[in-house]
Amino acid sequence: MSYRVGIPRGLAYYYLFPFMKGFLSTLGAEVVVSPLSDALTVEAMNCCPTDEPCVSVKLYFAHAKRLVDAGVDYLFIPVLSSVEKDNYCCPKIIGAAAMIRNGLGLQEEQVLAPEWNEREKPGTWRHNLLAVASRLGAGRELGEAAIRAGLAEQAASEKLALEGLTLPEVYHRLYGIDKPRRQRFDPGAQYDGQQVIGVLGHPYVLYDLAGHHVVDRLREYGQVITAEMVPGEDCRQEVATLYEGTRMWAYEARILGAGFSLLRKGIINKLVLVEAFECGPASVIESFLEEEAAKLVIPFLLLTVDEHTGEAGLVTRLEAFIDTSTNLKNNPSKDKDSFCIPAARSEKLKIGAPGMGLLDIALETVLNECKVEMVPTPPVTKRTVELGKELAPEFICYPLVTTLGQIWEVLEQGANTIVMVGGKGRCRFGWYAQLQELLLKRVDLDFRLIIIDSPLPWRERWPSFRQALREATNNAPLWLIARGLYLGYHKMAALDQAEKLLRRKRAYESRRGAADKVWRDFVKRIKKTASVRETARIFKTFQEELAAIPEIAIRPLRVKIIGEIYTVLESFVNQEIERFLASRPELRVEVVRDLSATQWFDLNVLRRRREVNIYEAVIAAAAPYLNVCVGGHGQESVGEVVLAAREGYDGVIQLLPFTCMPEIVAQNILVPLSEKLDLPFLSLVINEKTDTVGWETRLEAFLEVLAERREKLALPAWR
Template sequence: MVRIAIPRAMSYYYLYPFFKTLLSDMGAEVTLSQPTTKATLENLSACPTDEPCVAVKLYFAHVQQLLETDCDYVFLPKLIRVEKGSYCCPKFIGIPDMVKTAFHLEDRILMPRIDVQNQESMLQDLAQLADHLGLNKKDLSKHLQHGWEVQQRVSSLMTNHGLTVEEAYRIFDGSLEEKPHAKSSEVLPCTIGLIGHPYVLYEWISHDLPSRLRRYGNVITPEMVETTFIREQMKQIFEGERLWTFEAQMLGAAFHLMKNHLVDRLILVGLFECGPESIIEPYIETLAEEMNIPLLKLFMDEQTGEAGLVTRIEAFMDTAVDKYEKTKKINPPAPSLAPGIIPKNPIIGFPSMGRLDIIIHSILKECGVEAIRPPAISRRSIELGKELVPEFVCLPLTATLGQMIELLEKGVNGFLMVGGKGICRLGWYAQIQDMLLKRKGLSFDMTILDSPFPLKQNGASFIHAVKKITNGASWSTIGKSIWLAYYKLQLLDQAEELLRKFRAYEIKRGQADRIFSKFQTKVDQLFSHRELSRLNKDFIEEMHSIAIEETEPLRIALVGEIWVLLEPFVNLEIERFLGRHSDVRVLVEREISVSHWLQGNLFHTPAAKARTRAVHAAAAPYLTEQVGGHGIHSVGLSILAAHEGVDGVIHLMPFTCMPEIVAQSILSQVTEQLDIPILSLIVSDQTGEAGFETRLDAFLDLLLERRYEKTQRGVDNGILYRY
């Protein structure tokens, strides 16, 4: 019989009954890794990078443990969607590929897709798995159905009897027919809501937190709350049904417990650098304030000490009121995106991303809307945002929130933000910003512009948002303004590409920058296709008049998260620093841009579609799934760069960015396998210019040394290479 092992980490805590039942029905013997101990924490270095949360690092450690046993295969499912309409977070989607690449193993790792929204694809994956293992592939649909039924039965044990995941799993591994003890009728001094992922609450790193809290009173965790109650709560949040599934369980449970006065205190437990947790934290904190419920936030990692944790719990339980004074609100409104009142004289503001402010301002101006451009992101922007945001939220949200505060100071009374719920946090920015600013007492109207596709589902809301933000302009005016703005965007992106090239060759450094700056100013001022076309022609001629020197610059590709790539203050002017380096000639190549994104995701131009296929094909041996943002592009473009003769790759990512953490883990292995230097730079509000430039200088020295060695090898072989 084929022995298949499951790591006792992450997805195990959510779907172990489903996994075990499905694999057993297919004819396999299922085993588990040993529970986490202090010794397990000593093997976290199996994870190739430091950025993932400790849950991901533990996953690597458990897989390493299993690979040292006599199991035939390790089961690492890719959790895409376990509920229709919502994704799992990027780490659940990407971790199988991260592990596969890190351990250089494919023959012992099984990675089927779990996507309930694409049943056919899931069945195909399982059929291929069964063929490969010689297992029973008949009645796979029935096996899947049986697996979900068993999973539901185990979940019902938790909700009906107040059991933790651990307690329910012990019954499952013994006999599902065994009846748990009835709930105690003892009156306990208080009831504590304990909100957190089970792979945190029941792991070694929590130092037996649920049991410790039971000494103080009754403890209710998310898995003990019925799914119907959770869904009812999530429906009250704007697009709440599209929140990541496991985070929705946490948030919906917290709302249900607080709004129905079922808990006296609430403890929110998260991991350092947990992206999804940073989104649900403001919701929970806001409602806890409204309901007058004491809230303790605990963040854990592998360094969390037991003594400090116990001290914090004791202090919280001693200082929080024994019985909170129940507010008279029976059902207070959930913090959500309020529709707001459209001001009579709207003054619209919007955060920036590269030169997108020129484009948005152009559209609004042509539609007759008064708009104020965002000030360039600065230290002040980031500091203003930091005062309001959760600790581990991503830098783009922090900085753009700060810009919004600056815009409100300038008289803005309405904001335009993009939306679209997907895998990364971007789709939740508008709601979180709306909530945090209004908690500060600021007044404004927020308009979210989401994708119009699919039209049947999103068309009406998109039309309403467009009409609202353009102050009811005619469709003819709106269409002309968008077309003109898109033309400006293309000109600016093409001009910037030319700028990067001439920086690498110009004799008089800075000449290309001065020509481009003048061109950008005029693009902003003109509102005629003919005048813009003439301006572009003059710009190209002026650029080509620059005196250049004959040289072979280093070619460096920039990949990473789009906002960081496009915001000069945040990336410390990396393109200018490299392109105008005093000692080394560098040709910077950056494919990611706003027009590139629009062509690939909105207009679907043939060239963009072909390039996307090429990027995905290049990434496929290492990363097989979309993990949100530009994660798969970071991997695919880096691999293409290696094949296209680029000297090195610089990977830029904001601190805690989930898709780029997945990409970074894989790129740490790609650099060795494809023999191309890749430098990952993580930017945060603490990033210093001196250290940043020192790392870049060291990277340039490495690339020059490699080029010299290649030249020497060419000469030694009697071949003259010209670099």
């Protein structure tokens, strides 16, 4: 039996279509590609459950829906977690299959979603493809032949691209599809053979609707070179000049490496980067490309596009850019170490660091034990945000903006060394440190950066972790560092446990605000304590003082907070949401939050059995809806909502910073899922422009919904 297998024209299509075509055709399937984006595609974009994803994801939803409406038997949407051993892919590409399945209400068997995960499960992609072959009625031998055919066609397409063909031209040459239009965009354009323009960006942006034919337009003025025309090995070599550059997202590394190669080898005299509005990885690589172009005096143009981008304005910017004069250096310096961590300094060590909630108390404790001066981390304020926004890329996530501003502030207060956590993964967090160093040094701030990454796995990561600890603690002996870590951990655990008790007490206290007063005194005492025993004594006193506060007999609304960890823990960023919810005049609300610094440390560093068991239960709950990790706490957010429905919560609130990739994946699954679970759900997207009044109005309206629902269910009174 021959099956009709649909391939949405977007995302992975622009990277792996030759493989998919060769694989599926060999299996005897009829391959159906959705039509080129047109007015009907734009109209179908409203099937995307939320407005937060980039335009490419919205278009992907539309293309998938058109295939489903056309009656294909299956959609083929590969789960590209990791296509190379050192890095991951963008969370939205990882989560595309799950978003489409949940967003369009498809059955699991309707989507063929083999996973590639070379970083964590190397080689299993072959097994996953054989499983797809089996579902299509093919045996192992034919499945293996199909894989070989797919690999051969992929190699052929990459070879053609190196001859100077764009991907649409390659696909037309190989399969006769989508014949390139010979349209004249600017009748007055003068072609200049000396003009060589690098045009970078994801092909699913450059060659789809939002790209407005940028490549073809620029070809009327000169030669255009795109990322697919640069040898992969050249790209890998150039991106490796960045600190941990080989761990950048695979396709973004290809774009960035191509840009470095074209710039450093003097091949181009202009560079254009086209990125989708809200594209997370692009917001990181744009700064590195802009810096390199500026260093080599190459004109650089950043074009950010979405479904609302007007063609006229884009064309005007392109034409103005073409008229920009160039000053290409004859022998540009490659400056291979331009973004590496600088060498140690000789002056007295004064550490500064951004914070997250009350985590800076633990860090200061460790450094005090090691006799290292730490400049106190200032709380996030409006000025902090303004400083960060002055330097940050426009569409970078909010946590980078606030932590960037905090680093600037501690440098103003005398810090000469910044400690920042690292860890390259699926989300942007692991690139914060390097990006912040680059941005701050543009305004001539002089400092040394120390990146502390996870020590796990021990055999691989311990040497670099130990070295970072030595630098941050002024070569303190390991036993002293361990003592500081032990005390810092206990302070952090005491604060998190106390805050958990505080959240419960707020819902029951007879006199509003009494628990918060006890909490503030407790935090002051914990900051000053110098021993684990004293920490335990202070915590016990806090428990007693909290217990002494009279309570009223009531059954409060129970609301669970989930989402991106920084946004959940940083009270200025989330506008004191926990306090706000718990202080409504006529309502009693118990806020429950499982995320904390201690919980993260116990799970990811200490691997405590209790936290591992809880995590596994959350992931199991998420699996029917999102069965792969998309980075951050995206998968956990889905699992938490499923468990919240089972445990009888009145509602769930998701907090995510604007453009947060993992939480956007979760959000697009949770919107339809919450309806299915009959669980009130509110997703709040936060950035520096979030209006307090509007924010509070939405929260109050949500609580009213919960209260009315409680009454309709005829549950006991809560007032």
